[in-house]
Amino acid sequence: MYPENYSYTKEHEWVLVDGDTGTIGITDHAQSELGDIVYVDLPKVGTAIAQHTTFGSVESVKAVSDIYSPVSGEIIAINESLSTAPEKLNSDPHGDAWLVKVKLKDLSEIPGLMSAADYKKYVGA
Amino acid sequence: MSDSAALLTTPLNATHRRLGAKMVDFGGWDMPVQYKGILDEHRAVRTGVGVFDVSHMGELVIRGPQALDLVNWIATNDASKLKTGQVQYSALLYEHGGFVDDILVHKVSDDEYFICVNASNQEKDFDHIAAEDHFQATVENAGARYAQIAIQGPKAVELCQRLTTTLLEPIRYYWFTDGEFAGVPARIARTGYTGEDGFEVYVSPEDASTVWDAVCSLGAQPCGLGARNTLRLEAKMALYGHEIDATLSPFEADLAWMVKMDKPNFIGKRALEKQKAAGIHRKLVGFEMVGRGIGRDGYEIEIDGEKAGWVTSGGPAPTLGKNIGLCYLPIAHAVPGQKINVIIRGVGVEAVTVPTPFYKRAK
Numbered sequence: 001m002y003p004e005n006y007s008y009t010k011e012h013e014w015v016l017v018d019g020d021t022g023t024i025g026i027t028d029h030a031q032s033e034l035g036d037i038v039y040v041d042l043p044k045v046g047t048a049i050a051q052h053t054t055f056g057s058v059e060s061v062k063a064v065s066d067i068y069s070p071v072s073g074e075i076i077a078i079n080e081s082l083s084t085a086p087e088k089l090n091s092d093p094h095g096d097a098w099l100v101k102v103k104l105k106d107l108s109e110i111p112g113l114m115s116a117a118d119y120k121k122y123v124g125a
Numbered sequence: 126m127s128d129s130a131a132l133l134t135t136p137l138n139a140t141h142r143r144l145g146a147k148m149v150d151f152g153g154w155d156m157p158v159q160y161k162g163i164l165d166e167h168r169a170v171r172t173g174v175g176v177f178d179v180s181h182m183g184e185l186v187i188r189g190p191q192a193l194d195l196v197n198w199i200a201t202n203d204a205s206k207l208k209t210g211q212v213q214y215s216a217l218l219y220e221h222g223g224f225v226d227d228i229l230v231h232k233v234s235d236d237e238y239f240i241c242v243n244a245s246n247q248e249k250d251f252d253h254i255a256a257e258d259h260f261q262a263t264v265e266n267a268g269a270r271y272a273q274i275a276i277q278g279p280k281a282v283e284l285c286q287r288l289t290t291t292l293l294e295p296i297r298y299y300w301f302t303d304g305e306f307a308g309v310p311a312r313i314a315r316t317g318y319t320g321e322d323g324f325e326v327y328v329s330p331e332d333a334s335t336v337w338d339a340v341c342s343l344g345a346q347p348c349g350l351g352a353r354n355t356l357r358l359e360a361k362m363a364l365y366g367h368e369i370d371a372t373l374s375p376f377e378a379d380l381a382w383m384v385k386m387d388k389p390n391f392i393g394k395r396a397l398e399k400q401k402a403a404g405i406h407r408k409l410v411g412f413e414m415v416g417r418g419i420g421r422d423g424y425e426i427e428i429d430g431e432k433a434g435w436v437t438s439g440g441p442a443p444t445l446g447k448n449i450g451l452c453y454l455p456i457a458h459a460v461p462g463q464k465i466n467v468i469i470r471g472v473g474v475e476a477v478t479v480p481t482p483f484y485k486r487a488k
Contacts, residue, residue: 035147035158035159035162035163035351036162036163036164038419038441039417039418039419039441039448041417041418041470057470059419060163061163061164061167061351061355061440061441061443062158062163062351062354062440064419064421083417
């Protein structure tokens with residue numbers, strides 16, 4: 001369920017690091033807790049984001065939830081498909097429904113995040 | 126996560142957990158917010174049948190030779206107009222005209238009225254009414270004696286009819302009858318909080334799961350409080366603590382129709398007379414988002430850059446495919462077609478006021 005090569009946050013986001021690019025999404029646990037997701041608010045390409053600060057939000061039918069960035073960097077891509085199909089976040093949160101890609105600023109932030117095993121323990125999965 | 130051990134539970138708590146419901150702390154009650162998903166459940170009620178456990182709701186019984194006088198003194202609507210078997214939406218007000226609660230008054234007989242009240246308000250409502258002890262009438266807080274199950278949707282009558290020998294079709298909207306349902310004694314009221322046809326069935330707590338299981342076995346979709354909220358919002362039904370509370374009056378809440386100013390007297394009447402003479406300054410209206418985003422409860426509203434009001438409830442309207450909400454606005458702006466900005470995370474997002482209810486079922 002939780003890919004081994006991803007790193008995870010206590011706020012239920014994940015990041016997949018490939019060279020100096022990080023792909024960020026929310027976890028399966030997060031989508032399950034939120035329920036039916038109906039809207040995703042993401043920043044523009046070029047926006048600088050800082051680790052553990054909020055950069056967007058995900059809204060379900062019943063609530064709005066901030067997204068916190070697992071890493072610092074600059075946004076180089078956003079997943080445009082989520083603007084018309086936010087429900088993809090419920091069905092494929094670790095794959096097709098990634099949120100943004102960032103150019104990583106500081107690779108040393110990664111080891112401070114949770115491994116898949118740590119995250120599974122954290123959410124009791 | 127909240128400590129569920131400290132929460133109040135309904136007789137169906139174990140049933141909800143068995144069905145895999147997501148449970149939440151709802152005003153001190155451990156209640157299901159959803160089973161499969163809010164959107165699925167919402168659709169089930171609009172197109173088929175959904176069933177809700179609303180046993181957390183409170184029940185008060187007023188009895189005695191002056192039961193009607195007491196009801197008419199504490200509530201805004203005119204209970205003297207009720208026939209036996211009829212139900213009336215009404216309000217309990219404070220002297221200053223703000224809401225203690227909104228209630229459903231059922232006339233059981235000339236000297237007995239059965240009142241359904243909001244879950245978290247039941248103690249407060251009981252104390253409020255019991256303090257008016259200058260009538261020959263008693264007030265019983267009967268919440269523990271009743272479970273309540275709401276069966277709602279265009280196919281609710283047909284499904285329910287298979288569980289009772291009482292003829293349901295002749296029961297008109299906002300009427301009730303006492304009979305048997307799923308083989309247990311029940312009060313069957315054609316009322317609801319979803320904008321659909323259906324029934325609210327009151328039974329003893331021991332019989333709750335019999336009713337629940339029977340309804341579900343005939344295909345009703347178990348629904349949680351999440352869908353109950355999106356449904357009632359589309360139908361523009363007030364929720365205590367949101368559209369109405371102690372600081373708001375029925376006139377402001379667009380509920381003037383449930384206040385009968387020609388009644389001799391009732392708690393709050395003097396304040397409402399003053400308010401009527403002076404005119405109200407703000408009023409509840411519906412809005413639709415024009416820009417992207419959802420206006421949620423508590424968000425501020427600006428008009429022409431000036432702070433103008435606040436959102437009381439907001440969210441997606443699954444039946445309409447739009448994002449909608451209710452808000453208080455200054456009276457001059459509380460008309461359909463008013464452009465407003467809902468402040469969403471610090472940014473003003475365009476919205477427009479619209480006529481309500483947002484959704485009305487075809488009859």
